[in-house]
Amino acid sequence: MEKPVIILGAKGIAQAALEIFNSNDVITYGFLDEDASIHGTEINEVSVLGHTEDEGFLKLIGKKCEAFVAVDDNKYRQFLVKMLQDNRKMQPVNAIHQTAYISKNAAIGHGNFINAKVTIGTSVEIGGHCILHTGAIIDHQAELADFVQVGAGSVVNSGVKVGKGAFIGSGVTIVSGVKIGTNARIGAGSVVISDVEDGQTVFGNPATAIKK
Structure with missing residues (x-):
């Protein structure tokens, strides 16, 4: 994978996904998460940049970055995948x-x-x-x-x-x-x-x- 990845979600499997991408020498651009209280914090030196639906960061996906949805809740996971497919015309990568x-x-x-x-x-x-x-x-x-x-x-x-x-x-x-x-x-x-x-x-x- 040549492009860095943005991880949607910063809890649950997100840290494990970061470890996987690190082990495969894939750069993680940052996390996006719906919990505003963790925006601006870091997870293993990678920043939680903003909300999962922040267009300012989402516009990078498909052009400069890949995306991976690291959300355990199945309904919200499905929502985010559909959002990426509809708005960014792309599929999340595998971790x-x-x-x-x-x-x-x-x-x-x-x-x-x-x-x-x-x-x-x-x-x-x-x-x-x-x-x-x-x-x-x-x-x-x-x-x-x-x-x-x-x-x-x-x-x-x-x-x-x-x-x-x-x-x-x-x-x-x-x-x-x-x-x-x-x-x-x-x-x-x-x-x-x-x-x-x-x-x-x-x-x-x-x-x-x-x-x-």
Whole structure:
């Protein structure tokens, strides 16, 4: 990546994203964050320049800078990605840790956060703007739609299909062939042995639906 990157968001995964870009010798121009109280501060010697929707800084994106959206909240993450696509006519870049293993036969979209020791197997398909935390395993022929989050140490086994916006907590195991619905949520440490419906929250071993 020749251009420096602006990181939208300065909390949550933002510092980890900065570490990833530093390790790949990519210069971070600065952070943008909606929290005005941290504007003008520094994170590891990189300045929080202003608001995530500040046109004065956003106009640099696509011309002088790339962008990465480092926001954990899925709705706001989707809003910022759409803003960049509509207003700047560009896609956020990927942040991929040097220790991640990605098969040459895997297909990966834009704007993904892939942290240390993540393993992505052969023929895996990952959409855009997903968050894969440390040590997550996405086994061969699994499919992750856009805006999926996978917690640290989770195992998504072969042939699993995960719908858009699904959240998979830390230490989860999803057995082969299971389908996880759009915006479904899986609690930390769960073992998922059957399909999860759209919008459903499950937890436990074996994972069962939590009544709202």
